[in-house]
Amino acid sequence: xxxxxxxxxxxxxxxxxxxxxxxxxxxxxxxxxxxxxxxxxxxxxxxxxxxxxxxxxxxxxxxxxxxxxxxxxxxxxxxxxxxxxxxxxxxxxxxxxxxxxxxxxxxxxxxxxxxxxxxxxxxxxxxxxxxxxxxxxxxxxxxxxxxxxxxxxxxxxxxxxxxxxxxxxxxxxxxxxxxxxxxxxxxxxxxxxxxxxxxxxxxxxxxxxxxxxxxxxxxxxxxxxxxxxxxxxxxxxxxxxxxxxxxxxxxxxxxx
Amino acid sequence: xxxxxxxxxxxxxxxxxxxxxxxxxxxxxxxxxxxxxxxxxxxxxxxxxxxxxxxxxxxxxxxxxxxxxxxxxxxxxxxxxxxxxxxxxxxxxxxxxxxxxxxxxxxxxxxxxxxxxxxxxxxxxxxxxxxxxxxxxxxxxxxxxxxxxxxxxxxxxxxxxxxxxxxxxxxxxxxxxxxxxxxxxxxxxxxxxxxxxxxxxxxxxxxxxxxxxxxxxxxxxxxxxxxxxxxxxxxxxxxxxxxxxxxxxxxxxxxx
Numbered sequence: 101x102x103x104x105x106x107x108x109x110x111x112x113x114x115x116x117x118x119x120x121x122x123x124x125x126x127x128x129x130x131x132x133x134x135x136x137x138x139x140x141x142x143x144x145x146x147x148x149x150x151x152x153x154x155x156x157x158x159x160x161x162x163x164x165x166x167x168x169x170x171x172x173x174x175x176x177x178x179x180x181x182x183x184x185x186x187x188x189x190x191x192x193x194x195x196x197x198x199x200x201x202x203x204x205x206x207x208x209x210x211x212x213x214x215x216x217x218x219x220x221x222x223x224x225x226x227x228x229x230x231x232x233x234x235x236x237x238x239x240x241x242x243x244x245x246x247x248x249x250x251x252x253x254x255x256x257x258x259x260x261x262x263x264x265x266x267x268x269x270x271x272x273x274x275x276x277x278x279x280x281x282x283x284x285x286x287x288x289x290x291x292x293x294x295x296x297x298x299x300x301x302x303x304x305x306x307x308x309x310x311x312x313x314x315x316x317x318x319x320x321x322x323x324x325x326x327x328x329x330x331x332x333x334x335x336x337x338x339x340x341x342x343x344x345x346x347x348x349x350x351x352x353x354x355x356x
Numbered sequence: 357x358x359x360x361x362x363x364x365x366x367x368x369x370x371x372x373x374x375x376x377x378x379x380x381x382x383x384x385x386x387x388x389x390x391x392x393x394x395x396x397x398x399x400x401x402x403x404x405x406x407x408x409x410x411x412x413x414x415x416x417x418x419x420x421x422x423x424x425x426x427x428x429x430x431x432x433x434x435x436x437x438x439x440x441x442x443x444x445x446x447x448x449x450x451x452x453x454x455x456x457x458x459x460x461x462x463x464x465x466x467x468x469x470x471x472x473x474x475x476x477x478x479x480x481x482x483x484x485x486x487x488x489x490x491x492x493x494x495x496x497x498x499x500x501x502x503x504x505x506x507x508x509x510x511x512x513x514x515x516x517x518x519x520x521x522x523x524x525x526x527x528x529x530x531x532x533x534x535x536x537x538x539x540x541x542x543x544x545x546x547x548x549x550x551x552x553x554x555x556x557x558x559x560x561x562x563x564x565x566x567x568x569x570x571x572x573x574x575x576x577x578x579x580x581x582x583x584x585x586x587x588x589x590x591x592x593x594x595x596x597x598x599x600x601x602x603x604x605x606x607x608x609x610x611x612x
Contacts, residue, residue, distance in 0.1 A: 109372075109373060109395075110368060110369070110370050110371070110575070111571075112366060112368055113369065114365065114366050115365035115366070201610045201611070208610065216526050225560075265560060268525075268563075269526060269604070269609060270524075270525060270603065270609060271533065271563065271566065271602055271604055272563065272601055272602050272604045273561045273562060273563030273566070273602065274560055274561060274562055275563050275566055275567050275570070276567070286529070304481075304530055305528075305529045305530060306521070306529060306530055306531065307524075307529030310527065310529070310531055311574055314531070315367075315369070315570060315571035315574060317567055318367055318567055318571060318590055319365055319367055331574075334574055346527055346528050346529065347526070348526055348528045353526060354457045354459055354462065354464065354525070355526065356526070
C-alpha cells in the first residue's frame with residue numbers, strides 16, 4: 101500500500117501575504133517564516149512551501165541592469181527578428197545553452213540548468229525599473245537551502261518547490277510549474293501498479309510537483325504580492341531527487 | 357480591481373470518496389451530491405466540482421466492447437507500427453479528426469472536439485474487462501448538464517470542470533487538465549494590466565481551469581476510487597465560455 105492510497109482527502113492551499121520587497125542578500129526563509137506566523141498559518145511538518153522564483157532570484161542578486169549589457173552582433177540580429185530589446189536577448193543568450201525555437205516575439209531556449217522554456221526564464225515584470233531578472237543559477241540548490249533554513253528556524257521538516265509561470269505547447273495559456281525542488285519526489289509513479297479492475301496501469305506517472313506549483317498559483321496571483329503559498333495536508337514521498345527528471349529528454353519528446 | 361486581487365488566500369481541495377461504480381444511464385450528479393453530503397463536505401455556492409471524465413463517460417455509455425470492433429486495414433497497419441491492439445487503434449481513429457504524431461507505443465491525435473492528446477482520450481484503465489472507454493462526445497455540454505443538475509438538486513451555483521490525465525510535450529510526467537468546463541472562465545487574463553512596479557504585464561494569461569484540474573488530482577489519485585474533488589474558496593469569474601480556447605491553434609503552436 102502506497103502512502104498516497106491512504107493519503108489525506110483534504111488539502112489546503114494557503115497564500116502567505118505580507119512579505120517585504122526582497123533585496124539581494126535577504127534571508128527569504130526568515131521572511132517567509134515570519135510572514136507565515138503573522139498570517140496565522142505558521143509552518144507545519146510536511147508542509148510543501150511553494151515559492152515564486154522571483155523572490156529567490158532577487159535575494160540571490162540574479163539581476164542585470166539592462167543599460168550595463170553590451171549586446172553581441174548575434175544578439176542584435178536575433179533581437180531584430182524577435183522584436184525584442186537587444187539587451188534582453190543578450191541576457192537570454194548568456195543564460196542559454198541552446199535555442200529550441202524562435203518566432204517574432206517568442207524565443208524558446210534550453211537554459212543552463214536544462215529547463216526548456218521561453219527566454220530561459222529571463223523576465224522584466226515585477227522588477228524595478230531598468231533591471232532584468234534571471235532564474236536562480238541552480239534552483240534545486242536554492243530549494244534545498246530554503247528547506248534547510250526553514251528547518252533551522254522552525255524545527256519543521258518541510259519540502260520546497262520553486263515555481264515559475266510557463267507557456268505550453270499545444271495548450272493555450274500559462275500555468276505554474278516546478279523549476280526547483282527539495283524534499284519531495286518529483287513524480288508519483290503508478291507504473292506497474294494495478295487499477296481498480298486488476299489491469300496494470302502502464303503509463304501514469306504524475307508530475308506531482310508541477311501540479312503542486314499549479315495549485316499554489318491559484319492563491320498567489322501575479323498582481324497582488326503573494327509570492328509564497330503553503331500546500332498543507334498533501335501526503336507525499338520524501339526524496340532527495342532534484343527536478344532535472346521533469347524535462348523530457350529530447351529523444352523522447354515527439355514535439356522537439 | 358479584479359476579483360482575484362481581493363480573492364481568498366485559502367483554498368481547500370476536498371476529495372469526495374464513496375461513489376458507487378458508475379453504470380450507463382446513472383445520475384452522476386446525484387451520486388456526487390449524495391457522496392459529498394456523506395463525506396461532510398456538502399456542496400456550497402461557488403464550489404468548483406472537478407470530475408474525472410471516466411465517470412461521466414461511463415454514465416453516458418461511452419464504452420465500446422473491443423471484441424465488437426472490426427479494425428480497418430489502415431488501423432491494423434498503424435496498430436502494428438504502434439505495438440497496440442488493432443481494435444483499440446480502430447476506436448481511436450473513429451474518435452479522431454487528425455493524427456498529429458505517432459511513434460511506437462504513442463499516438464497523438466486531434467479528437468472530434470478538437471482536443472490534442474494521446475489516443476483521443478481513449479483508455480482501457482479503470483474499465484471492466486473487455487471494454488474501451490471514450491471521452492464524452494461533448495465534454496462542455498456534459499459539464500453544463502452536471503452543473504445544472506447539481507444546481508437543481510442543491511440550489512447551489514457551482515462550476516464544473518471535467519478532467520483528464522495528459523502527457524505533455526517538453527515536460528516529463530502526466531498532469532490533469534480540463535477537457536470540459538461550465539460556469540467558470542477558462543483563463544485569468546492579466547494582459548494589459550500592470551505589475552507592482554507599474555510595468556505592463558504583456559503575456560500572462562493563466563489557464564486557471566487546468567491549474568484547478570491539477571490541484572484536484574492531488575486528492576483524486578488513480579488507484580483509490582476518488583473520481584471527484586471540490587475546489588472550495590477559489591474566487592473566479594463566472595463565464596459561459598467553454599473549453600475550446602484551451603487548445604492552442606496550430607498556427608500559433610511552435611511545436612506542431
